[in-house]
Amino acid sequence: MGKVIAVSGKGGAGKTLLAALLVRKLVKTGHKSILAIDADPDSNLPDALGVPVESTIGDIREELSVKQSRLPPGYSKDAWLESRAFEIMAEAPSFDVLVMGRPEGPGCYCSVNHMLRKITDSMMGDYDYIIIDAEAGLEHLSRRTTQNVDDMIVVTNGSLYAFNTAERIKNLAKELRIGFKRLYLVVNRVDPSHEKLILKRVESTGLEFAGAIPEDASVAEYNLLGKSLLELPDDSPAVKAVDEIMEKLSVQGGK
Amino acid sequence: MKIPVEVGVVHEGERIRKEEMYVELGGPKVKSKGELVRVRKPSEVKDGKVEVEGPDLDKLKEGGRYPFAIFVEVAGKKVEEDLEAVIERRIHDYCNYMEGFMHLNQRYDIWCRLSKKSYEKGFNTLKYLGQALVTLFKAELPIVEKIQVTFITDEKKVEAFVNNARKIYEARDARARALSEEEVDTFYGCVLCQGFAPTHFCVITPDRISLCGSINWFDGRAAARVDPKGPNFAIPKGELIDKVNGEYSGVNKVVKERSLGETERFYLHSMFNFPHTSCGCFESIAFYIPEVDGIGVAHRDYVGETVLGVPFSTLATQTGGGKQIEGFLGMAIEYMRSPKFLQADGGWNRIVWLPKSVKERVVDDIPAELRDKIATEADATDIAALKEFLKERGHPVVERWREVEAVEAVEVPELEAMPVGAPGGIKIILQNAKIHAEKVIIKKIK
Numbered sequence: 001m002g003k004v005i006a007v008s009g010k011g012g013a014g015k016t017l018l019a020a021l022l023v024r025k026l027v028k029t030g031h032k033s034i035l036a037i038d039a040d041p042d043s044n045l046p047d048a049l050g051v052p053v054e055s056t057i058g059d060i061r062e063e064l065s066v067k068q069s070r071l072p073p074g075y076s077k078d079a080w081l082e083s084r085a086f087e088i089m090a091e092a093p094s095f096d097v098l099v100m101g102r103p104e105g106p107g108c109y110c111s112v113n114h115m116l117r118k119i120t121d122s123m124m125g126d127y128d129y130i131i132i133d134a135e136a137g138l139e140h141l142s143r144r145t146t147q148n149v150d151d152m153i154v155v156t157n158g159s160l161y162a163f164n165t166a167e168r169i170k171n172l173a174k175e176l177r178i179g180f181k182r183l184y185l186v187v188n189r190v191d192p193s194h195e196k197l198i199l200k201r202v203e204s205t206g207l208e209f210a211g212a213i214p215e216d217a218s219v220a221e222y223n224l225l226g227k228s229l230l231e232l233p234d235d236s237p238a239v240k241a242v243d244e245i246m247e248k249l250s251v252q253g254g255k
Numbered sequence: 256m257k258i259p260v261e262v263g264v265v266h267e268g269e270r271i272r273k274e275e276m277y278v279e280l281g282g283p284k285v286k287s288k289g290e291l292v293r294v295r296k297p298s299e300v301k302d303g304k305v306e307v308e309g310p311d312l313d314k315l316k317e318g319g320r321y322p323f324a325i326f327v328e329v330a331g332k333k334v335e336e337d338l339e340a341v342i343e344r345r346i347h348d349y350c351n352y353m354e355g356f357m358h359l360n361q362r363y364d365i366w367c368r369l370s371k372k373s374y375e376k377g378f379n380t381l382k383y384l385g386q387a388l389v390t391l392f393k394a395e396l397p398i399v400e401k402i403q404v405t406f407i408t409d410e411k412k413v414e415a416f417v418n419n420a421r422k423i424y425e426a427r428d429a430r431a432r433a434l435s436e437e438e439v440d441t442f443y444g445c446v447l448c449q450g451f452a453p454t455h456f457c458v459i460t461p462d463r464i465s466l467c468g469s470i471n472w473f474d475g476r477a478a479a480r481v482d483p484k485g486p487n488f489a490i491p492k493g494e495l496i497d498k499v500n501g502e503y504s505g506v507n508k509v510v511k512e513r514s515l516g517e518t519e520r521f522y523l524h525s526m527f528n529f530p531h532t533s534c535g536c537f538e539s540i541a542f543y544i545p546e547v548d549g550i551g552v553a554h555r556d557y558v559g560e561t562v563l564g565v566p567f568s569t570l571a572t573q574t575g576g577g578k579q580i581e582g583f584l585g586m587a588i589e590y591m592r593s594p595k596f597l598q599a600d601g602g603w604n605r606i607v608w609l610p611k612s613v614k615e616r617v618v619d620d621i622p623a624e625l626r627d628k629i630a631t632e633a634d635a636t637d638i639a640a641l642k643e644f645l646k647e648r649g650h651p652v653v654e655r656w657r658e659v660e661a662v663e664a665v666e667v668p669e670l671e672a673m674p675v676g677a678p679g680g681i682k683i684i685l686q687n688a689k690i691h692a693e694k695v696i697i698k699k700i701k
Contacts, residue, residue, distance in 0.1 A: 073473045087366075108536030
């Protein structure tokens, strides 16, 4: 499997922004084997990347649970799911996007989730880089959707609550024995006048500090215009900050 | 002819992205596609022959999508028609061994892609793929003595091929559906839900699908073949102990092991005595209604109150958790279509209440004479109304009431007070203790 980078944090902290700009950096450095996974049920990553996605893993899970009793006995569900999962993947020139989608309904998903895990694991094995926009909060840890992650980046904004979430992610990962190779903290939308306070707070979390993303008007503008964040100019402050963060994550240039 | 690309397991699971793709064969955007294996007489197969009907790879336009069929004919002393489906599944595996060739899905849904890289390496005719299939089938399945492969890309021919193949799939499925416990010697177990119910596991037979409705006997067999130590495993059924209840020595042996000693035996087709345990995520619950000596069923999507006056969720807490609880049984809706459906308890003759939406789903499998005798929420929402309904329609359970009434006439005497503890003694009353004690009241005597 390639390198897996997951971005987590509180809702609204800037996970999608960071994930999209990480993809941007990889694309710009010439990588061609990138899988972006949107694991947040409130999925925004496809929009941020400017790639429309029609269906999600959640949709096909539901589709199967409805139709499975009508499938002929000799028809393999694994093979059907694998094909559907490939079909719903959005293929951009240098990266693919897979959206996990809506949460489960009240039925039994043990068997379909088991099949899906095998399929997504094998899919991930096909790429050099996998960027995951994790769901908000801590659920991704207890559900172990982020267990094969190399670099876990926790994004926070300047608020104390967000820092608390970061610490909880760290502690819960330890408790559940989910070993990330590295656990980083990124601070988003930093007000220059608060920088000192924030850095002090960062220190107290004990997480490795990967960088700060400044407030960037062009991000908000692209967002409102529905433009892909991949098109942001190289000198936009957010892009520059994420490029530096990427260097900390020791990502090498493309082939 | 030397194949210009690598062939091997390492290339399995390789996905070819749109950017890297030379051509697409079949797939969701192409109408006609399919694959089929047929068993022939040895004289009908020309071993090693590979044909391409329609334009070959080098005649196809780069970036295009085309109709596609793979037709494999095999012969061998030990190759029987029943093995066609199993052999057919190998087409998927072996095609994926080809460097730069992707094969997804099955039957009339196949989806293949050839990569630009492999095309440039010289993979410009399907004959290479055919050659690889011939070699792999004979090497990995020694029962295949002779094999010939035909690829079709001509649209009309693919269409005709698929129409014919559909009839063969249907015949296969019909045979599979008719399969029964008596005809197989292996059942399958499933422990996928043990995360929620550590002492529960499902026994899956041709007559009994998993409680969630997701895994039938064929799925179990396929999964156990791929990963015998995985969550789906083979259960040698052993001796038939009780035909009506569906009790097998092999099943009981595995029940003891897999339930961690919690359960000793399973009746596969009864909800009494030793019923199959339930995980937590069964599709529906069959529940015994003592007042009418019948069985009701409610499913997960039914939000109202059942005829017992409680909703599905309340019943579910009684039923789940891997405990053997008489009178409550988690089951798949599909199980209601089984010819052995609760056969020890009277099967459909004992079913008295169903949510309307379930009844609509399984109506064709309800014996015709019972269809209007089984109540839904539209007919009865409490026991009194249900009783009336059953009597009025002449449901078979009404016959049973007379026998029960005779039994009920015997008075159960209250147990006498015995002096325990506190001054003045306490009185222990066992109320309604015919089968279970519903209440044990311990109170001071005034």
